[in-house]
Amino acid sequence: MKVFCPDCGARTELAPQKWRCRCGGAWEPEEQHEFDPALIDASDTSVWRYRRMYDLDFDAPVARLGAGGTPLLPVVLGGRQVLVKVEYLAPTSSFKDRGTEVMINLLAHQGVTHVADDSSGNAGASVAAYAARAGMRAEIYVPAHASPAKQAQIAVYGAEVRPIPGPRQNAKRAALEAAERGVVLASHAYHPAFLLGQQSVAWEVWEQLGRRAPDWYVVPVGQGVHLLGVWLGFRRLRSAGWIERLPRLAAVQARLLAPLCQALEQGLDTVPAVEPTTPSLAEGLAIADPVRGRRLLQAVRETNGLCIAVEEEAIRTAQRELARHGFYVEPTSATAVAALPTVMELADPGETIVVPLTGSGLKGTPALPG
Template sequence: MLVICDRCHHEDEFDPRQFRCKCGGAWEPWEFESYLPNLTDPNVNSVWCYQEIMGLSEVEKPLSLGAGQTPLIGMPWDKDAAEVFFKLEYISPTGSFKDRGTEVEANYLASMGIRDVVEDSSGNAGASLAAYAARTGLHAAIFAPDRASPAKLAQIEVYGADLRRIPGPRAEATRAALAAVEAGAVYASHAYNPAYLLGQKTFAWECWEQLGGHAPDALVISVGQGGLLLGAWLGFKGMLKTGLVKRMPRLFAAQPELLAPIARAFNSGADEIEEIIPVGKSLAEGLAIVKPVRGHRILQALRESGGAGLTVSEAEIRAAYYDLARHGMFAEPSSAAAAAVLPQVRKLVGEKAKIIVALTGSGLKSPIEN
């Protein structure tokens, strides 16, 4: 798999044992082939319908759990009854958008002869990797904060992964995983792995197909590490090149006020994210990332697309969580943050704009306790 460093632009054949570039940058997938509808396989009902476009010839026979091909549902949403489209990523094999990336990543790693992998996660990425490790024959050790949602921790264990509960804040789980990587394990990181990011690009292609061959005007995504937002950006960039899309959708990143490194950097005009100390624990536990690995690229995606980094209060997250449920969509609070920024997005893009909101994780994973 050809990759390019997101900092020094060094190009290389990806070696899973070198999870990042020597300069410290993260690898991005080299664009093998831009998306074209006639390159998809209509007989495959998962992300692998795009295998030719992804260019992963290393994966001879993908072991799928059916990630991707999630529903896109339009419905009247705000008080003016303007229609909003919700991309139900929570209808995925393990209940979160992570599967789109992990299905590609795990198959790629297994095809490269890798057997032992580690990951750090607040829950969803760990559960996703645990499931795909079971499917593809990898042995996975998952480092998760011991205060992560009990449902997510139970899910990681039930798939048979080696769950390591790490006390302290989310960043401690990352430090523990990196120590295991130093000791020789392969880092199957949803933050770093380029095959994971490649899988997230399929989100853009699906949205375009489901809107009848059009891009939305705006795309709203809750952001922790920002893999889905970056995948969508890269996916739509390729479609701009081929002329399938005339204009990049405006990308909006939603974060809780309690921990919003991206929104803060965006608003201050910075090109790099500064690590920040959370001022409290948000309901949006899946977004508890103090400094996203690909932060400078996320800022670039927001600015180049004419989007923004937006924040919401805990009360707004809670209200959106119930609002979604009362429209029939049970998404976790981390996903509800994206629905909660909708009034701000509407003001920026106008009443007639076609908006897609990604609902990234299932409400069953971390229901709000009353």
């Protein structure tokens, strides 16, 4: 797999131990083929439907669990119809499975047998499941306060759960130490193949809308891999001439920890680390310094998007409102719905708003102090 570093321009062939660029930047997939609908495998409804657009040097994935192919459904929220992309209907009940399914299959193809990741829970569960499917050993570093249901889910797949006390960054540090000992990082934040799998959500939405892009895409941002996957996916559609303009990306963060919103407000080109104070219910967004911060800023600005910081009470209300429509999501996922009033003020009446529902409510809530 050919990759490049958007920070310094370096290009290389990806090797398992070269999980990030020498400059510290995160690799991105190098585009080779133009997006071509004739290359879609219509017989496959999973992420592998688009495998010819991934430019991987294998055609038959060995560790499949069926990520992708989620419904896009109309729901009236806040007095207006939006389309929800039900991403929690996934093998491990979160959107992360799209990226993990592609990443773990690439690592398996490269002969990797032992992986690590740090996660507030969903990426960890996803990596644990796919590692089990691929016959790999997995170590997952989680914040000790991560929701008990998520920690139990990681363990049941046979992965080694390593709860790390203190803020979320401590878990990241522990995973980086494991990488220094030679364990391969299967990192949803860093691995470029993870972004490949995440692009498939843009292509699915495009197909489900009758080959057009929505006007808005409203998405919770922690590391921001969903937002970046959507951005890169729609960019490929635009550069191949299948859409004229990109959807406006509305990034959503919890007011308690909103480094991307702050960097945008201050007009910065990087996302400086923010000191976390009180933990938010949106545990999946507890990232003080996203590794692809520069690209997140670029994605929001290029699409004439914005970043919306939401309050804890609005997150609770949004979770209940969605459940009243039959969609039970975790608090992290409900942040996107909590941000809808702001988006609706900006959106024209006829515009299409897509909101991914990223994680199941059965994942539980974090064990927050107080």
